[in-house]
Amino acid sequence: MNYKLALIGFPVAHSLSPRMHNAALRALQLDGEYRALAVAPEQLEVTLHDLVTQRYRGVNVTTPHKQAVTAFMHELSNAARAIGAVNTIVIDDVRLIGHNTDALGFMRGLEQAHFDPAQRSVLVLGAGGAARAAMYALKQAGAQVFIWNRTRARAEQLAHKFGAVVCDDMNASVDLIVNTTSVGMTPHVEESAITLADRLDGTIVYDLVYNPRETKLLREARARGARTIGGIEMLIQQGAESFCLWTGRAAPLEIMRAAVAAV
Ligand code: ATR
Numbered sequence: 001m002n003y004k005l006a007l008i009g010f011p012v013a014h015s016l017s018p019r020m021h022n023a024a025l026r027a028l029q030l031d032g033e034y035r036a037l038a039v040a041p042e043q044l045e046v047t048l049h050d051l052v053t054q055r056y057r058g059v060n061v062t063t064p065h066k067q068a069v070t071a072f073m074h075e076l077s078n079a080a081r082a083i084g085a086v087n088t089i090v091i092d093d094v095r096l097i098g099h100n101t102d103a104l105g106f107m108r109g110l111e112q113a114h115f116d117p118a119q120r121s122v123l124v125l126g127a128g129g130a131a132r133a134a135m136y137a138l139k140q141a142g143a144q145v146f147i148w149n150r151t152r153a154r155a156e157q158l159a160h161k162f163g164a165v166v167c168d169d170m171n172a173s174v175d176l177i178v179n180t181t182s183v184g185m186t187p188h189v190e191e192s193a194i195t196l197a198d199r200l201d202g203t204i205v206y207d208l209v210y211n212p213r214e215t216k217l218l219r220e221a222r223a224r225g226a227r228t229i230g231g232i233e234m235l236i237q238q239g240a241e242s243f244c245l246w247t248g249r250a251a252p253l254e255i256m257r258a259a260v261a262a263v
Helices: 017-027 041-053 068-072 078-083 102-112 129-140 152-162 216-223 232-247 253-261
Strands: 002-009 031-038 058-061 088-092 095-099 121-125 144-148 176-179 204-207 227-229
Touching: 002 017, 002 041, 002 232, 017 031, 017 232, 017 253, 041 068, 041 088, 058 232, 068 095, 078 095, 078 102, 078 129, 088 232, 102 129, 102 227, 102 232, 121 129, 129 144, 129 152, 144 152, 204 216, 216 227, 232 253
Parallel strands: 002 031, 002 058, 121 144, 121 176, 176 204, 204 227
Antiparallel strands: 058 088, 088 095
């Protein structure tokens, strides 16, 4: 089989996924290629059609299409349906099957830090597609979830959907703070989604942004005594799960980790 794989998003030039998946294909001696395609919102439907016609096997979906693509799927996994967003499409002949591997990737990032969210309080910053996956995972794991978003109405929507509580006080004392917004991402490295409390001993701060590896939020959190988790492990873990869905093979995690570490 020739594994024709693609990432669709807008923009996609910064993505590390091609590097990671092409290294994995080579390591397992599988034929194929993973390409990043810049797809504007108005091109989404026709692009999906083209990928099917060209016999692509799999697609990763990123901002701003994760929610919009759900409408074009023939089938959704339970997680994708509950989250309301798709980041991985398996093309089975002409059928598009939508999955979401972000929630699993998110949880594996927490596991690496030995943090079990059961009965713990968590503040999620943001209310986009990444926030949905994080909130779904956290609620499934038994956490008490608070949400803050710049646009409060979106926070209210997600709070309602996932059984969370809207939080206006960004300095509420919680066990875990998760940044799902894009604030702090290159080139805006001097920005941070929130102003942190003076001391954060015993708190974990998890930033889903992976570029730069240590964001301003994480740097400030570390200076205040918090433990920090960057977004690179979630990137690798969600990618590994997608790779497995497309190829049926266990992803070569160390190869994928090395491929993104080299950047
Ligand atoms: P994704 O799918 O990557 O989560 P998204 O759906 O576009 O992307 O959501 C982006 C999130 O980042 C939103 O929560 C957005 O806040 P708004 O709902 O108020 O737009 C948040 N965000 C983006 N830029 C921000 C900024 N400069 N300050 C605060 N929040 C920001």
